[in-house]
Amino acid sequence: MSMAGSALATQPQPQSQPAPTATPGRMSRLRRALAERRTRYGLLNAAPVVVYLLILFVYPIFSTLLLSLKGEEGGWTLHWYADAFQGANLEILLTTLRISAETSLLSLVIGFLLANAVTRLKPLWAGLVMLVVIVPHFISALVRTYGWIILLGEHGVVNNVLTDLHIPGAPFQLLYNEIGVVIGTTSVMLPYTVLLLYAVMRAVDRRLLAAAASMGAGRITIFRRVYLPLVAPGLVNAGVLCFILCLGYYLTPALMGGPKQTMVASLIDDQVMKQNQWNGASALGIILLLLTFAGLLLLRLLKSAGEAYRKRGTAS
């Protein structure tokens, strides 16, 4: 806040209003800034947000962090973190990463195809399709997940159709394994990817593609050299967001997965509800948070790598 104050204080002061010069430098600048009407109103406006964030965001995170570092007999320890990276717990972490990656990839692919199709529709139809994509999001994830369970069960609609079509191997095991988890989670993530990709694709000037065609570029070249680079930032954003959301996702994997598809969120649930083990759960929570940060870092790295690549491409 002192930063904000001093930034505002650089405004010239009227001569007639002598500033308190008792302590020169930073302090006097701050006091002068606080005396200004703009600063006072600014602080007043910022206060509710600051209080809100402190109570509901900063405090819980710090107490979780403290909890994850506390030993069972008091004192500080990294024991809980070591635990999380051992044996079954480590496997669950890796499973979480794997399922998140698979889900992100699938929802990116489906989201790309869907968003791309929607951008080609007339505005009215595009609006309708987007509604169909988004409205399920307003329905409880629990209801949707049970819907999937009914659809994908051994005698569910999907398997019945496949059996009637005499697809070899049908009925398939589509539930309580990784396929089930990925299908269910993808359907939950799809609205995010579609919305993000649709926004980026809408912003692409279609006439650029016509321009490329006029120069002799075929469909595939236009897609690869013009369209894809223009929507790439959206793909990266959507992929990373989807990945981050999957990392902490609980409901669908818990209901549609088998024992091998236990994800970190389920493990936390297990530790708190069954073992009353808050410290271990806190450590897992902090690990998820760090993974999320890692995801965001990856996003930035990818962006700067893309910039560097383009710069290199120019130096011909």
Next chain:
Amino acid sequence: MPELDVKAPKITRPPDAGTGKPLSVTGLRKTYGGVTAVDEVSMEIAAGEFVTFLGSSGSGKTTTLMMIAGFCEPDSGSIVVGGRDVTRLAPQKRGLGFVFQQYLLFPHMTVWDNVAFPLQLRGTPKAELRRRVGETLEMAGLSGMTRRRPRELSGGQQQRVALCRALVYRPPVILMDEPLGALDKKLRDQLQTEIKRIQRELGLTVIYVTHDQEEALVLSDRIAVMRDGRIDQFDSPRELFEVPRTPFVADFLGAANFLTGSVEERTSEHTRVRLDTGGLLTARPLANADADGGRVRAAVQPGRIGLCPADTGFCTGTVETVTYVGTLVRVTVRPVGGADTDVVRLELPAGRAPAPGEHVGLTAEFTDVSVFPDPEDAGVHPDAEHRG
């Protein structure tokens, strides 16, 4: 505006001149839901010729261009470029160049990459690609900014890059859709000169679309004046100006004065018209030979009318306004016996300006006067009224 726009370096050597190919369009037609946008347009364009489609919006000029480019398919007719029928080919198979009004540079590529793109598509060897991109950019005065992105350039620079991108692969015909429409007047003039210079030096065949008469006159070898999906007249600027075939052309290019009257005498050399204001005006023979010598409209450009003593000449009137425009004076004269709305506009050398209120006679050489039959539908475009 960055100073880099101001002057382009002189070209050292034309990379390869005379690359333009002839183009012929026959019976081109396009309707949109019952509305005919382009109606039986036919034209022959020679190699190295600069042709402009001139017309107001809705005249079919852009639709014709889009059909030549391949962005929209004609209902009937054919397009032949350099002996090859391209009527049903996709745009990317025609090999033409296109410069858009909105530049449409690839935002994710640098200036260099934008210009290199069409050559990369053609698998041009690296050394040659480098030479040609470099030469083309140099010709357009862009050598210093090859590594910039389009968004870092001014509008004029962006359009130069777009021009380079269309030139670099030496397309047989370059199509331009109001390429200077988004630029301010000064920049437009400067780029016109540059486009014309490059077109001459490289012998390019260019088809240019604009609604700006002045631009068309400055740039073109020939102008196709379009109206309601048809070509009214396809001639050199001089012929369009001096021998307009329709009242629309007379008005659209020269902002002609129109005087109504009846034919009094027709010979093979001239037509005498008894004007409604009473005077007798001698004009060129009626354009349409079998038109009955009844009601006609005579068209005279403001610059081709002179002053003479009152009660001589084809018309007498009172000077209403005198406006100095540099070396010229714009004068309006209200003819005696004319309707309230009829004034005759003149452009005189500044030294010969009459005084407002003065009684003057008007005179014109008969070779400067065109006559057209006067069915009211001979349609002067409504836009014509707004021009100064």
